[in-house]
Amino acid sequence: MAQDRHKEDLKKLLVFLGNIIREPENSWFVDELYSMLSSRNDDKKSLAKIEKYLGLDYNIDKFVPLIDFSFVADEYTRECFNADYREMLRYRLGSRGHKIDFSEYCRFSLIIAERALNIFYSKEVDIETIKNRLKTFNPSAKIDNAAALKDVPFSVKLWSFCNEYKLKSVKQTLDSVREVRNMKSHGQISTEDDETWFQGVYQQFKKCGFPLRSDGTVDWYTLKNEKPDLWEYYQKEIQNTVAHKRYIQIAWQREQPFDEINLRLKELVSFIATLIG
Numbered sequence: 235m236a237q238d239r240h241k242e243d244l245k246k247l248l249v250f251l252g253n254i255i256r257e258p259e260n261s262w263f264v265d266e267l268y269s270m271l272s273s274r275n276d277d278k279k280s281l282a283k284i285e286k287y288l289g290l291d292y293n294i295d296k297f298v299p300l301i302d303f304s305f306v307a308d309e310y311t312r313e314c315f316n317a318d319y320r321e322m323l324r325y326r327l328g329s330r331g332h333k334i335d336f337s338e339y340c341r342f343s344l345i346i347a348e349r350a351l352n353i354f355y356s357k358e359v360d361i362e363t364i365k366n367r368l369k370t371f372n373p374s375a376k377i378d379n380a381a382a383l384k385d386v387p388f389s390v391k392l393w394s395f396c397n398e399y400k401l402k403s404v405k406q407t408l409d410s411v412r413e414v415r416n417m418k419s420h421g422q423i424s425t426e427d428d429e430t431w432f433q434g435v436y437q438q439f440k441k442c443g444f445p446l447r448s449d450g451t452v453d454w455y456t457l458k459n460e461k462p463d464l465w466e467y468y469q470k471e472i473q474n475t476v477a478h479k480r481y482i483q484i485a486w487q488r489e490q491p492f493d494e495i496n497l498r499l500k501e502l503v504s505f506i507a508t509l510i511g
Contacts, residue, residue, distance in 0.1 A: 306506035340414040351391040371397040407498040
């Protein structure tokens with residue numbers, strides 16, 4: 235019994251240490267810990283096992299982000315961008331919580347995207363000027379009561395910006411990321427019910443003879459050119475329904491397109507950097 239209690243205490247210590255070493259300002263502590271472990275035992279394999287168990291990601295803390303945030307003048311804000319990008323990597327590589335987490339990767343990518351958009355729109359003289367510009371390229375935006383930029387939903391800023399500068403792929407990808415973020419915030423991400431429902435619709439599409447891509451979505455180009463009658467039915471009865479939009483969103487999530495998200499996020503940030511100059 236005493237041994238079990240001792241083991242539980244040590245596990246708590248590991249959790250405590252894990253919380254400490256994940257903070258960038260404690261990198262000196264990580265160095266000291268490595269030094270102590272190396273002097274005690276120079277077995278690199280043992281050290282690697284300890285690193286994996288504790289979730290050490292010191293190399294990620296030193297990693298130079300693949301997205302260039304040097305355009306951000308304020309040092310603190312620039313470091314926030316870098317820190318959030320490293321969090322994306324942690325969830326991509328599984329060093330945070332010992333598992334790859336697509337929904338958390340999406341959440342941090344949106345934090346970066348929204349902060350970049352805020353920097354861009356904050357260059358305007360006041361909130362009314364910002365709202366007028368947003369509504370020019372997104373007329374349906376309901377932002378009349380917004381008293382500050384922070385009151386404007388991310389989706390409005392994203393759609394307006396991408397419409398203004400014709401960044402269709404950026405809007406499409408990051409809007410899908412937004413859906414993942416929203417579903418997670420409501421506890422509705424990657425459920426067994428979603429997968430069962432998706433498979434049911436997928437089988438119906440196959441049974442009806444719809445040409446499908448590898449991700450399960452309808453190959454509308456082939457459908458349009460080879461099955462015009464079915465294409466007409468698809469357009470009228472399926473394409474714009476809420477259920478079909480849900481099907482497409484789940485299909486996208488099932489693929490977990492980490493690289494696509496990183497590419498579109500980089501495209502957005504780089505475009506804003508060029509505009510700000």
